[in-house]
Amino acid sequence: MSGGVEELNKALEDIVKFEYDVFLIFATDDDALARKVCEGLEQNNKRCIAQFKQDAFQIGHNVFDNVVRNVSRSNTTLLLLTEKSLQSHWVKLETILALEESTRSNMLRLRLLLHNVNERDINFLKRGVLASVPVMKVDFNRNEWSKELAEEIGREIPLPDVLPVGSMAHGLVFSHYTGFLSFVLPVLKEKLKQTEIYKRCPDKVSMKYNMLLPGSCNIYADLSSRDEDNGIEIKFEETLEFTAHHAGKLRNFSLTIYKITREGQEYYFFADFPNVLNSMFKMEAEQLAEVDIRFQIARFYYTMNEMINHAENKVCHNTVQLVLFNEIVETMQDALWHVVSTGVQDQANQTLNETVASNLQQPIQRLNDQQSDSDKEGNDVTITCYEDCSKDKNVAEEIGHFLEQKGKKVQMYSQKALSVPKAKWYIFVLSKEALRESDTLQFLCTEALAESLGNNELRVLVVIRDVDPRHIPRFIKSVNMLKTSEPNYCDKILKSMTGDVLRLEHSLPAGDVATGLSWAYVINYLVMTLLGKSSEETGKLNLKQRIQKFLKDKNIKCGCIYKMFIVLPMSCTTAPKLADKANESGDGTKIVTHLGLTEPVVSDTGGQKGRKSFLHMYKHEDTESKRNVCFIAEYCTPANCMREMVENYKFAGLSEEEMRKQCDDFAELLPDIIGREMVKRKLGDISKLVQLIYYDDKSETLLSAIGRHIDEAGSEMIFAEEMPPRTGEQNYHLP
Template identity: 30%
Template sequence: MEDKKYDVFVVHCNNSDDNNFVQNNLMPWLKQQNLKTFLSDEDLLPGSEILPGITRGIHQSRKTLILLTEESLKSQWCTFEIIVAFEKAQRENQMSVILLLKGVDKEKLPKNGVLQAAPSIEVLESDTWKDTLGKYIREEISIPMILQNGNVAHGLVWSHFTGLLDPILPHLDEMIQETDVYKSNGSCFPIVLYELIPEDCRLGLLPSKGSNGNITYVASTKLKITNRAGNEREYELRIFSLKDQNDGKEYFFIADQPFVLNTFRHVEDDNGEDEETTQRNLNLNVARFCYTMQMILDHPEMKRQWKGNRARLVQYCDGGKESVEDILLKAIKEDLAIYNREKIDWFNSGLYREEQSYDYDAYICAFKEDIEEEKKITEFLERHDVSVAEGRSANMLGNTHLIGKSRWLIFLLSKAAMHDPEFTLEWLGTLQEVLNKGHTLVVPVILEEDREYGIPEVLRWVTYIQKMEGDQDNYMQRILKTIQGGPVPMDIKSYLPAGNVAYGLALGYVKNYLNLILQDLNSAFNKCSEPCQRHFYILLPRSCKCKNTLEEENDHCIVTKHDTILLYTAPNGRKYSCDMYKLVSGQGRNKIDYILGLYAAPVLCLYQMIMIHIGGLKEEEMYKQRQEFSTILYGMLHTQLGDKANLCRFVEFDGTRLFYTTIVYYSMPLGNREKWEEYAHVIMITTTFGTGVADGRAKWSPVAHWSHSKMTAGQAILDAIKREGQN
């Protein structure tokens, strides 16, 4: 690790009790240990900018020691310092954060990723805690050693959220209210989706027909067919009834059990641990899953979009003191009491309305060289009924009256703008003002990344939007989506990076999707109305942008949907299907191919995480995790799927490059399979710069190809088919 200027950066709240403890107890001991410390209120140079100064101090320190008290958890400044410290830990891959708990129970802290994994010490009356602190300061711990399980839970939460909850919850009202069951029993049918979470991750509580105990299947309600990642899907929710055994009254409800929980069960079954260890691991992972999911469900932006609380987690333990029926009945009655008592109109109640009224939706501040870009954004926003303040200029200080009348302040930050001292001073000063108020009403837009210095560290705690190379209007769509939402509280739970989601997404994709649909894929090929390529094409765009369909038409090919093929029906009744496409190409359009193909849903999940804004993911990190997802996925295939993986063809492309992966390494001698990850790593690097087949091991390795022309998904698939024929 590179040398650091300081040993410890100390984070604490600037109140009398915390100050006294730091100055009279902690700092003298650190100095006795010959540890060089950075204390922001002492070591920041007079007149220097506070935000950059704090960031530099954290990055120049080996460890960050965070004194957590009831007061510090409420402090916006402490929250900012904590976020910067944990992001530094993730980027350096070292657990460089130590929590010092004074009057705070760790069980009550957010359980997301690195915060839960960080070593913690409880301050006691005796000084024994100082010995442990000294040990933690001196030892080096890499994050992968401690975060894998947490990452699995986090990835599975986002997979479930983007795959089911986010598509259906905005439509839950109509899905329920249009049913005959609701029309006849509306007073005892809450408009809530109940997510039933068993501690042992064994699903199957909800019957597809008939009854299971006191829970009876009644009917189903469906959401119109929706395209998702190039695949048509019909969302079906089941309606159940439950009788109160005390008075015989019957209640109705919609419920689901997250299928992704199977992943935890599969992992523990594969590990072969004893029952006690298995259940302990399951309890921990379920707790992580529920905490992260609850954080999303409770977020004000989600409640605004869904018109209130539209989903509820119900945890239960088979054989526990309280039956799942009793727990569920209690939840149903609580939700009905709230709904029937208040009859809340969530859109008109003002629950999430701003305390202050504004004359304008947005004020745009642009550097003198970026005025043309500012005009484009203004025109785009105004076309979508967003009012933009008039009389803008690059001088923010001269327009404070307009800024105060605008709900959102949009900074356009080009390389030239970030290198201009006067402009930088103004937007940094405004950021500090926002931090003091405790709400994020600022949207920095990175027009051009400074490749030498990167994105300013002080922006990492706030929702910033980056315009990528070749991006014409997508970044403006993201600006619009941000403005249409509400102000987001500066909060550890909302902003703290919760770890790498790639591992959980890959594991869930293999266990809960590929493992199912590949079971009888050959039968699916036989159902096709036309002769079809006998491979399942899975697209992984580097940009993570997944269209609703693979259909396209250009000079190279015409891709049209031909049919929808059922691949698998799960025990809970969910149907897995895939669209069949007709590809017409060649001179004179005389070549016709038929394929089964779609985008990888986890890649879309990554993209949706940055679009939703509360996922703790930025665009630059999205690209890294997309690549990591691919690497982990390929490494899992042979151990998890065996020869079934031969049916898959993974096509990676990003509009200018194509990396086509054919899982042909199964033809390798069995003893050489353990070399696959080593080979794959080398090949992925060489194909970034090479042309044609990667190297002499081609018969064992993926077929790799480099293209300098811009490629669409259809072109990438055609190129893959062509190379398959050549090999």
């Protein structure tokens, strides 16, 4: 009896929650087909809303508001994909809004219905959260088609069920790029040319980064090996090293060069496995979390391929060769031989082709620019604001003056007009006052977005002043948004305008990247760095011994907290140097000093030999209390990755608002993962060696956050020489 009541209550809750079961999205040319689908669903007791329904679009409301309204009041959004709808950019916008509704409700509220198109025709949509959306096909000649479709649509699919580790592969692609590729690719060819191997035989050296992507995600520490069946041998040749600053610390990069031989032929190449794949493999192999390896490696390949070939990412063009292989049917050696031998032989032709293509592209680009100038009436940008608000007007004038100094043709425009003059770019300044007082400004923003949408381009930039992004109308969130409070926001506007235009499909939400980044950070970095050992030459020192050696070598008398501080600002913004950031807000009574680097952990991983991971030692001095203490700290690199996704890689699909939420999620997930008994048992216990400093960098300084956590640390202290245990009020970190 009680079960029946509970089911009835749940059914009533669902009815109250949603006015409709299905919101049907389709292209106008597919009206007849859409009506047939709608009728079939209604015959199976599904309440449907579609643009041909009387209540679908309210008079007096813009199309964006109506779309948002229909998505929000429907339990499921059904996207009817045909040859015609694939060309509709409005359909893409509605898809984006439906996915945002899914991420908010944590339920997959979107379904794809294909008619006379194949899944390969929608690859451009299979990114971010959308990669997990079920794809359905209907045979309208079958009597049961409507019943089967209604049943499939009625099936509740929690996002964690289809994505138990979130959009892991999507996040790991950007993690690998921001933490490795962005440093390596710009210098790769020059570094290779400096080797003795290249000087000796330049026609035998592959100039690309060969990225190995095994179907199992199982990576090897060293590529040196022999494939007896195919007669292929790979040998280590040399390692190139260089350093660069990343997320506030100096990082060592290793490029391992190998030689591959077969039947007397030999070539030289740089290749490795992305270390981030190791996290997916271990999670599945050690049963730490449910991971669909085949699904995630396919997503990793697809997203990485898009990343390195994206128009906004020219530094990657023609520098990376993805080597996806199935170990069951193909050996790593055979896969590498094919891409390296073919690649080296084609390099001369590729260079010639690139030169010809470049010469052809330049006049075509100039012709397009001239045509664009004519079409857009000569304006690079129009800037519109709520003129009755002096602060908004000042922001608009500041942006306009900055862009004019950079050679852009700018037109300031009144929000009181009925339309915005055509231009290459449209900038709107929004504030609390503008949203409250000026419906016209939102209308003009809608008009500009509609024009961009018609060309499948997002040429609208929204600059917000003193307003929470959550209060921005949802249709506006699909465009690039910048805050006046962001440092150098005018530079970021210029960067957006001078880069390649963002296509609408790149606004598809990335989904949950925090889960994957958390796991990868623990497995690939924290466990290795904190539990690993230094090289044999330095005595294979563990963490405690590395700290002691550092203190002794530097003749430091005060102790060091026996854990690593991971600094995570809520804004995900990292400074070039942690100590400088800490001291910039101090009054001189408390000082943070960077003392240097501990002995590195040295390991072979993913084909990179001798990879070094350093820890940074700092000293916190309080001149008033005369208390000094050393501590190990660094910025949280996944936070830097998310910030980069928002600022520099708009096609990543991560908004500022979503980044803040995922930063909160990361702050909860990281200690949870580290504290799990299964993780401790399978990977090693680092729970007492990590302290997360998660702080609101808008209201608290880094110096204050560090001082607070030092006072709360309450952990073991390490000294240069072994000291007797503390008793009573003894405090060994006093000088």
